Amino acid sequence: MAVIPVELAGRRYEVRVGPGLLADLGAHAKPFLRKSHACIVADRNARKHWGETVARSLQAEGIEPRWYDVAPGEASKSWESLAHLTDWLLGQGVERGDHVFALGGGVVGDLTGFACAILKRGCGFVQLPTTLLAQVDSSVGGKTAINTAAGKNLIGAFHQPSLVLADLDTLATLPERELRAGFAEVLKYGVLGDRDFFAWLEAHAQAVLALDPADLERAVATSVAAKARIVAEDERETSGARAMLNLGHTFGHALEAETGFSNRLLHGEAVALGMVLAARYSARRGDISLTDAERLTRAVDAAGLPSEIAAMQLPCDGRALADHMLHDKKMDAGTLPFILLRSIGAACLARDVALDDVAAFLDEQLQAH
Numbered sequence: 001m002a003v004i005p006v007e008l009a010g011r012r013y014e015v016r017v018g019p020g021l022l023a024d025l026g027a028h029a030k031p032f033l034r035k036s037h038a039c040i041v042a043d044r045n046a047r048k049h050w051g052e053t054v055a056r057s058l059q060a061e062g063i064e065p066r067w068y069d070v071a072p073g074e075a076s077k078s079w080e081s082l083a084h085l086t087d088w089l090l091g092q093g094v095e096r097g098d099h100v101f102a103l104g105g106g107v108v109g110d111l112t113g114f115a116c117a118i119l120k121r122g123c124g125f126v127q128l129p130t131t132l133l134a135q136v137d138s139s140v141g142g143k144t145a146i147n148t149a150a151g152k153n154l155i156g157a158f159h160q161p162s163l164v165l166a167d168l169d170t171l172a173t174l175p176e177r178e179l180r181a182g183f184a185e186v187l188k189y190g191v192l193g194d195r196d197f198f199a200w201l202e203a204h205a206q207a208v209l210a211l212d213p214a215d216l217e218r219a220v221a222t223s224v225a226a227k228a229r230i231v232a233e234d235e236r237e238t239s240g241a242r243a244m245l246n247l248g249h250t251f252g253h254a255l256e257a258e259t260g261f262s263n264r265l266l267h268g269e270a271v272a273l274g275m276v277l278a279a280r281y282s283a284r285r286g287d288i289s290l291t292d293a294e295r296l297t298r299a300v301d302a303a304g305l306p307s308e309i310a311a312m313q314l315p316c317d318g319r320a321l322a323d324h325m326l327h328d329k330k331m332d333a334g335t336l337p338f339i340l341l342r343s344i345g346a347a348c349l350a351r352d353v354a355l356d357d358v359a360a361f362l363d364e365q366l367q368a369h
């Protein structure tokens with residue numbers, strides 16, 4: 001098991017990565033259990049595959065699990081789901097000193113984390129991420145949110161978990177498309193700040209996607225350590241350091257909004273496309289070499305992720321995509337800072353990007369090939 005601490009001003013928590021962690025949940029979670037029951041907010045598919053394991057390990061410690069099921073899919077990050085979940089948690093008598101458990105992917109983690117941020121002005125929670133994306137990214141760092149018609153994650157809060165248990169065994173039941181989508185956020189860490197990790201991923205992508213135990217643990221632990229370092233430096237995304245984790249997301253969130261947050265484009269797929277677009281836009285400005293931009297495209301293709309927006313045949317133009325970006329949370333006094341690339345392994349914040357130019361670039365990309 002790898003243990004990665006997230007060091008914050010005045011507090012810390014651990015991300016534990018390895019096999020068999022849910023089977024041992026009772027022992028790991030003991031310091032966070034004060035009652036003879038535990039509230040578990042679970043993605044329905046995660047519960048189907050892993051609910052028994054979770055229940056058995058809690059019951060072995062004399063804890064009764066109380067389940068709340070969340071329907072799979074991005075639509076569950078909504079006001080309606082939030083209202084329903086907070087009512088249920090109140091009905092369970094959750095107190096500020098209690099911990100709620102989130103079992104599932106980023107959808108359940110973001111929704112549960114936000115519910116816990118606002119329940120009685122903040123109660124504890126433990127992340128039990130069961131997708132690759134959630135293990136390497138969404139369960140760590142305390143960004144919690146729901147979506148609205150205007151865009152992704154527009155209503156939310158920073159609220160850190162007390163513990164993250166990333167049980168690598170859970171990835172065995174994850175659909176292959178979801179595994180690949182999670183790999184996009186793994187690649188992101190190499191692209192934004194670690195050229196050696198990127199090169200390692202180029203060589204080991206197939207082994208990671210085949211869930212080779214050693215390579216998978218290395219990919220997840222390296223990703224978590226990268227995120228933990230950035231979050232420790234800039235917990236609330238104020239200095240610019242954490243904004244780097246948004247690489248590919250300004251383009252990606254616009255694509256998710258344009259496709260109605262539907263199954264047509266998963267978040268990780270949108271991030272893969274978004275990173276390729278950020279690289280190509282950087283190359284167009286002369287910031288990154290075409291060689292590096294093409295190298296990223298090849299890595300995205302090799303992971304079975306989408307790299308061409310033209311292939312999506314979206315019924316919109318570049319302006320419509322750029323308009324979604326007006327809701328980006330990085331928007332600052334009318335300008336939108338973009339995370340661009342100088343090379344693979346070196347992301348940067350550009351404050352001189354005009355959305356008209358981005359719209360023109362997107363028109364070219366929508367028509368390419």
Ligand SMILES: NC(=O)c1ccc[n+]([C@@H]2O[C@H](COP(=O)([O-])OP(=O)(O)OC[C@H]3O[C@@H](n4cnc5c(N)ncnc54)[C@H](O)[C@@H]3O)[C@@H](O)[C@H]2O)c1
Pocket residue numbers: 043044045046049072073074077104105106107108110130131132133134137138139140141142143144152153170171173174175178181182267268
């Ligand atoms: N808070 C953050 O920092 C952060 C970071 C990245 C992404 N996100 C958010 O995370 C969300 C995406 O998360 P995701 O990719 O985990 O998707 P998800 O939560 O929708 O889960 C993907 C699918 O996998 C299923 N599933 C989950 N675990 C399973 C398992 N072990 N076996 C079988 N099926 C399983 C789910 O039912 C779902 O159908 C997006 O809303 C995104 O905005 C947040």
Ligand SMILES: O=C(O)C(=O)C[C@@H](O)[C@H](O)[C@H](O)COP(=O)(O)O
Pocket residue numbers: 137141143145152153185237242243245246249329
């Ligand atoms: O943790 C962060 O910071 C990230 O930006 C991680 C992203 O992968 C994640 O999708 C995040 O939710 C996007 O943040 P947002 O602030 O643009 O909603």
Ligand SMILES: [Zn+2]
Pocket residue numbers: 137185249267271
């Ligand atoms: Zn993301």
